[in-house]
Amino acid sequence: MEYNFKEIERKWQQRWKERETYKVKVDPSRPKYYVLDMFPYPSGAGLHVGHPLGYIASDIYSRYKRLTGFNVLHPMGYDAFGLPAEQYAIQTGQHPAVTTERNIARYREQLDKIGFCFDWDREVRTCDPGYYKWTQWAFLRMFGSYYDYDRQQARPIEELIAKFEKSGTEHLNVACTTPLDFSAAQWKEMSEKQKEETLQNYRLAYRADTMVNWCAGLGTVLANDEVKDGLSVRGGYPVEQKRMKQWLLRVTAYAERLLNGLDNLEWSESLKEIQRNWIGKSTGAQMFFDIAGSPEKLEIFTTRPDTIFGVTFMVIAPEHAFTEWLPTPEQRPAVDAYLAETKKRSERERIAETHRVSGVFTGRYAVNPFTGKEIPIYISDYVLAGYGTGAIMAVPAHDSRDYAFARHFGLEIIPVVEGGDISKESYDAKAGKMINSDFITGLDVKEAIPVMFEEVEKRGLGKKQINYRLRDAIFSRQRYWGEPFPIYYKDDIAYPLPEEKLPLELPPVADFNPTEAGEPPLARVKGWATPEGYPYETSTMPGFAGSSAYYLRYMDPHNDRELVSREADEYWRSVDLYVGGIEHATGHLIYSRFWNKFLYDLGIVCEEEPFRKLVNQGMIQGRSNFVYRIKNSNTFVSYGLKGNYDTQEIHVDVNIVRNDILDLDAFRRWSPDYANAEFILEEGKYICGWAIEKMSKSMYNVVNPDYIVDNYGADTLRMYEMFLGPLEQSKPWDTNGIDGVNKFLRRFWRLFFDRDGKPIVTDEKATAAELKTLHKTIKKVREDIENFSFNTAVSAFMICLNELGNCSKREILSPLTVLLAPFAPHMAEELWETLGNTTTVFDSRMPDFDPTLLVENTFEYPVSVNGRLRFKKVLPLGIDPKEVEKAVLADESAQKWTEGKTPKKVVVVPGKIVNIVI
């Protein structure tokens, strides 16, 4: 009987369900292991073969860990709030809850076919009120907290209020939007509204009037990680900067901890580097420059205080507060014209015209505190309002942007670091000897910087300062399909809903359309207010809200009193292995770490970092096929002959192409346009061209996992996805190679059964060679799984089978079945049962290898002469290198290759090689 995967897979998926094989409980008697996949957003398109790649890898690892004695938590759920469902609702009028439910059902069906060991009893959905209750709850806790830099943790806002009452802002060292200065008496005199506005300056979740990324196309604001090149990541609509009142999370308070925490994580260096860049820490100096004829001082931030003697002008951002009063009356009209012009330019234009130099002179001068020289102050949009103080000291000799500006406006350029030629371009060096720099002349840049830090502080010009590129996360979206804020307003003061009122459920609406003005759908809901009639916040939370702490909820998903119980949290602690795409590097993976650190500060969770080890699976790309139509005809010419004609390249569905050979009849059926297509063949075949592209419907290169499961089985799909290449690497899907792993599984099956389906496993004793093959494979496969090198593990199985021939001995096949179980669980279960076992294969243990079986007695030394391999010499292992040398030189092959000369040198690497130099 042939391997009937359909029947076997159905049977075992059914049994696993009935027996609750994958149900996990807290079990202090066993070590735990938590394997997590980034949960999917259930889109309407369903899964393609790329989506399960990471799930398969984590499933193999989970099963492996279970087989080595761990109590493995491996849950799955859905990130179900979000824009696509809402966009779909706008187009079709179907409620997002309905389409989401339908998409989830489809996802589940597809996932189930692949045979994952998820504990579905722990499923979470971010759009479920029982789930988002805890998202809202965490938000309330952030609203009720501030960040104390001295204690390096979040604290209840009540402590801050008590402090204000006692001593105002004296000696305050806390995270805030803008530094404030008031006394206890002043605090007490404030109205309730003023007090609340003041507190918003400190809360970890706060409302502020800030510049935000406004996307009119989506009718909502977006976080920085949701915008790329001035366009929304979703949909690609233009994004502009707009001042709006928004909710934000004070992620910046945790910048230093988010940065330092990376050091102890087992994440790829590249991912850590992305996060480090995103946080963007830079150490520099804050400095105050006097302004000629004014008591005001201009505050700037610089990382290069050593170049102070090269400062020849100052630049402030167009949004800088000084633009209101600084310009002289003569310059006022020019300044106003410039400010109006920059305001008109969209963010996209600014990005596109990065190197266009523009600016205007204010007519005023600052004083270089070290030289006493007066230097002009300019306004230019190359200085960003949002970074540092929105003002810079310009050193044209050593900064390319300052250089371009100086050249454009004919400003002085003074070199202060030796080595560059500043006649054509700036010399942006971070090393070299200082020149033209008074008391630091002659020092190296690296020595000069700390000297200047000290000097700046000594002279009272400013102090050392650390800046981050990271911004607070904009937390409101003017959309419907998200978590409502548990906030209501009274006299425009925001009040938190009491925790016992949670969840605040999303009300039904009929019209999902956003408005260009930014009026959210909830604003049109009658009665969207507390029972007393106070209106609720009408925006909703962004996509990352629900995904920020979902890994905690899996630990204790049915608990309606706590986010996670202490018992569950202390047992499962944090995610040991997290598998997912790198695209979340600056979004979810930052927010989650922030969220978790906040909960850690509050004592809700016991681990500060949520994801100990993280593996980024690569993207599966599509492999597109092309046909070549002769222009203005319905004749298609084969790939090799297309050069002879004027052709047009057309994507063709990869599912009607095999090994790049087109199925002509299927092609004629594919589209009515091609029903009468004619072909010019080569060697009787139509060969298609191909290219690697993104897997997408429009390229006709989407391969559905259902199709693979139906035709080859889930076990083949699982093994083939792993066999494609290293997990972390992006690679194209090519169904052509799948026969290799399918053949392997069928051959393995035939070791257990004859043609008639009769079991043929014997109790005959295994030979030494068979045992050696078995143990070599066990060693290799186990090491490969530990190293996430699943592709080479699959190869190891194939090599094993090639070496075993047709060995049907229980002594060999029984451990091999267990070893194979993580990869091909359905087949392994069936064969395990065939071997007479009554329990599931996953209740047994991974076989250990016997190192004594792998010891070699002899070694075939490769012998090279002058670095070139010439012959081999078999010698006993472990003999003295001198003996090896003697034996090799005595060999007649050595005589031949050395032509009888006495070697200058003989290098013997025991167990490796012998090299003779003549």
Place this chain on the structure above:
RNA sequence: GCGGACAUGGUGUAAUGGUAGCCACGUCAGAUUUAGGAUCUGAUGCCGAAAGGCGUGGGGGUUCGAGUCCCUUUGUCCGCACCA
């Protein structure tokens, strides 16, 4: 511009500094079969009839020995980007 990763047959890839190309796909040949998108066997980096030579993007270095380490250069991909 800054930062990171990568470069090996027709294809996917494999190689603790030690016989480059394991394992597969594809291709070719053979066996078996009414038939094959089945099964089995063999060949398959390039040049060469062979002996042999040449081969891991290019150039250089360290080493008895380099795909692997170092320098340099080219190309591809990714991240950030007027961040002072």
